[in-house]
Amino acid sequence: MSDESIFQARRRFLRGAASAFLGGSILAPTDSLAQDNDLLATLIDIDACDGCGLCVEACRKRSDLLVPIPEDIAKYRRRYKFVRDWSKGARHDDRSRLTPYNWLTIQKISLGSEKSAIYIPRRCMHCLTPTCAILCSTGALTRGRMGAVYVQEQFCVGDGSCTMNCPWYIPSLQPGTSSLLSVTKDASRMFKCDYCVDLQLKGEKPLCIQACPRGAMQIGPYPLMVKKAHELADLKGTKDIFGLTENGGTLTFYVSSIPLRELEIGLLRAKAIRPGLPTLRVHEIPVEKQRILSFVAATPVAALVLAGLRLWRDRHTR
Ligand code: SF4
Ligand code: SF4
Ligand code: SF4
Secondary structure, eight states, X not given: OOHHHHHHHXXXXXXXXXXXXXXXXXXXXXXXXXXXXXXXXXXXEGGGOOOOOXXXXXXXXXXXXXXXXXXXXXXXXXXXXXXOXXXXXXXXXXXXXXXXXXXXXXXXXXXXXXXXEEEEEEOOOOBSSOHHHHTOTTSXXXXXXXXXEEEOGGGOOOOOHHHHTSTTOOOEEETTOOTTTTTOSOOOEEEOOOTTHHHHHTTOOOHHHHHOTTOOEEEEEHHHHHHHHHHHHHHTTOOOOBTSSGGGOBSEEEEOSSOHHHHHHHHHHTTOOBTTBOOSSOOOOOHHHHHHHHHHHHOHHHHHHHHHHXXXXXXXXX
16 A cells, blocks of 8 residues: 555545535545555454463564653653653553553453453554544654555654544554654654554564464455455354444454454443553544544645644743
8 A cells, every 4th residue: 555545545535524514424435445455454363362462562572662762751741741651660561551652452351250251452453544644634644555554753743633533542642752852842752553564564474463372363465354354253153343344444353253242341341441442343533523634634734834833832832
């Protein structure tokens, strides 16, 4: 998937947004993208995961090298005093939710006894129509040829619009990490799973998938994985495949012998749905917000003006 397709997707999204004003859905169904053989999709068999966490550790070995630790967070905190700093101590080491330093987490549902616990590995879904990237105010989020949606660090201003436009609020903010540190006090940047885009380009599998001793996650060409997802669902006697159509379709499919609705209820009961622990449903972006965001997305000049205003504001509040 080339960057050009992000623009195509943006146009499609904007068309969808326009139809939403007339009462339609904002997320147009994916069409040609879904036929692209370059795209790599992951199939996750929820029944096969035993929650060992080896995938999380494998991911952290790589992300720890990619996410900087800010030296002096205090100087950025005046504006961002309500923004959490994840870079130190227990927060830095937290594996129990998604954070800027933890791009993969395991949600746990207990069905009475420890033995019958269910574990769901969660990370960015790598959407076919990535609303986070389409509505990113600076174009920092993009999508690679094989479908990985990732943050280009040099363009991210950490305004968080990607998080607000992700159905699962996946991208996380870390203050003091921006490449724009020298020019702005708003020195935050967004972080999330990048689908191991560098490894994929070398023909290697993402580290989390390599690390799983139970083969709970498999990756392959999108059409093949759609077929495998249906086969696995048939085998389990279900029609539920999470990720196939959500947010216009994604590159991550979950299949479980337990109906997704029951899993969602289990997650709610276990209080395993909260910031950093995504739901198994999607939330719709309110129409009013689409209108504003569509304007920003459609006019790069508006994004530049916003960035200029931020710089001006910073200089005058230093
Ligand atoms: S899950 Fe969220 S962060 Fe990931 S690609 Fe989709 S919209 Fe973007
Ligand atoms: S694909 Fe890579 S970055 Fe994403 S969760 Fe797996 S190991 Fe982490
Ligand atoms: S390594 Fe495999 S079995 Fe272990 S938690 Fe991750 S997905 Fe589940």
